[in-house]
Amino acid sequence: MSSNALSVETRPATSSTVTLPEKHTVTRSDLAEALFRRIGLSRMESAQLVEMVISEISDAIARGENVKLSSFGTFLQRDKRERIGRNPKTxxxxxITPRRVLVFRASHIMRARMNGETD
Structure with missing residues (x-):
């Protein structure tokens, strides 16, 4: 793994295939490791900091608050009404009972970054 703990690794190319990025799920431990490497916190402090941030975000969402992370996106709650659905097989x-759902809306900066655009 490179020095950037959040980098995406690619599969080796073969003569008959196109090289595609291998998908990697970033975990809590990946985030803690990035803090450890970049900021210099101990591994324990890094893990605790990640847990505290995730806990604060989760608690705010559970209270019904929207969470906006500048240059990243916003977590919103939406209420879905009761409706009639169909089993696609039969x-x-x-x-379908009414429920509350969590929605993430990426910021315009994150969308541009995802699409390889620069500011």
Whole structure:
């Protein structure tokens, strides 16, 4: 792994295939390791900091608050009404109960970054 703990590794190219980036899920331990390497906190302090940030975000969302992380995006709650859906296999109608869902809206800066655009 490179010095950048959040980098995405690629598969080796073969003569008949196009090289595609290998997908990697960034975990809490990856975030803690990045803090350890970049900021110099101990591994324990890095892990605790990641846990505290995730806990604060989770608690705010659970209280019904929106969470906006500048240059990243916003976590919003939406209320879904009761509706009738269909089982796609059988076509049988089924009642879908009302529920609250979590939505993430990426900021315009994050969208540009995802699409390889620069500011």
């Amino acid at each position: 076509g049988v109608e089924a009642r």
